[in-house]
Amino acid sequence: MADETTDVLLGAIAGAHGVRGDVRVKTFTDDPAAIGDYGPVHTEDGRVFSLKVTKPVKGGMAAKLDGVTDRDQAEALKGTRLYVSREALGEPGTDDDGEEAYFHADLVGCVLVSEQNEEIGRVTAVHDFGAGDLLDVARSDEAGAGKSVLVPFTRAVCPEVDIAARRIVCVPPVGLFEDAEPEEGELDG
Numbered sequence: 707m708a709d710e711t712t713d714v715l716l717g718a719i720a721g722a723h724g725v726r727g728d729v730r731v732k733t734f735t736d737d738p739a740a741i742g743d744y745g746p747v748h749t750e751d752g753r754v755f756s757l758k759v760t761k762p763v764k765g766g767m768a769a770k771l772d773g774v775t776d777r778d779q780a781e782a783l784k785g786t787r788l789y790v791s792r793e794a795l796g797e798p799g800t801d802d803d804g805e806e807a808y809f810h811a812d813l814v815g816c817v818l819v820s821e822q823n824e825e826i827g828r829v830t831a832v833h834d835f836g837a838g839d840l841l842d843v844a845r846s847d848e849a850g851a852g853k854s855v856l857v858p859f860t861r862a863v864c865p866e867v868d869i870a871a872r873r874i875v876c877v878p879p880v881g882l883f884e885d886a887e888p889e890e891g892e893l894d895g
Contacts, residue, residue, distance in 0.1 A: 713748075713789040714811040716741050722780035723768040729780045731757075731788065732766040734810075739767060744795065747788040757788070808867065810839075816872045818843050818857065826876055826883070832859065841874070845883070855883060 717733040733741045741747075742759040749755075755771040762768075774780050798807040810832035818826040818841070831842040839859040845851060857863060857876060866875035 712792050714792055714795060714809065715787055715789055716744065716747060717766065717788045719780075719783045719786045719788065720766060721784045722777045723763060725777045727774040727776050727780050728760060728768050728770055729774065729783060730763055730766055731769050738762065741767060741788075742769065744790040747790055749786050749788065755788075805861065806867070808869065812869050813841065813859075813867075813874070816867075816869070816874050818874050818876045821875060821877060827855070829874070830854070857882065 716735055717731045720730040720732045722728070723730045731741060735741050739759050739762070742757050746754050747757050755773070758770045760768045760770055771780075771783075774783065792809075792811065795809060798809050798812075800807055813829050813832050816829045818829060820826060825846050827843040827845040829841045830844050833840045833842060833856070840856040841859050841864070843855050843857050845853050845855060857878065863878060864874050864876055866873075868874070
């Protein structure tokens with residue numbers, strides 16, 4: 707069974723690919739073909755599969771799962787999420803620019819704090835819409851409690867990341883945490 711504290715989501719089965727049991731996998735790995743490099747994958751309900759990537763396809767990779775031999779079996783797995791244990795990933799190392807790299811799974815749950823160590827919120831997800839990683843932060847401060855804000859995950863905005871302490875220091879751009887709704891009378895005049 708998948709455990710959010712010790713398992714990392716690598717991908718999800720998007721449907722069948724062909725008639726011999728291959729599946730289409732939407733991957734969440736930096737290199738889509740790397741989804742097959744971490745050993746067996748497991749599902750939320752405890753099933754374990756050996757996964758062999760066969761080729762790139764639109765939206766992900768085609769893969770063979772042991773025990774899945776026909777299109778109907780492959781199609782029945784549509785929507786199934788594929789996990790590995792966090793230990794199977796090793797340490798992230800550095801990115802292409804030589805900067806320290808982080809697994810998204812390690813950032814989720816971290817507390818975002820100001821330079822004055824005041825809690826801003828908690829990271830609930832990490833997104834990349836093509837222009838770099840964004841931390842999805844559920845705000846806990848009085849002004850924005852219950853609201854979510856996307857924080858650029860850059861060295862300038864997040865200069866200090868302490869995974870062991872589950873803490874990220876944030877120096878937000880001007881206006882990032884300002885309420886989007888204008889005050890009453892602000893638009894008059």
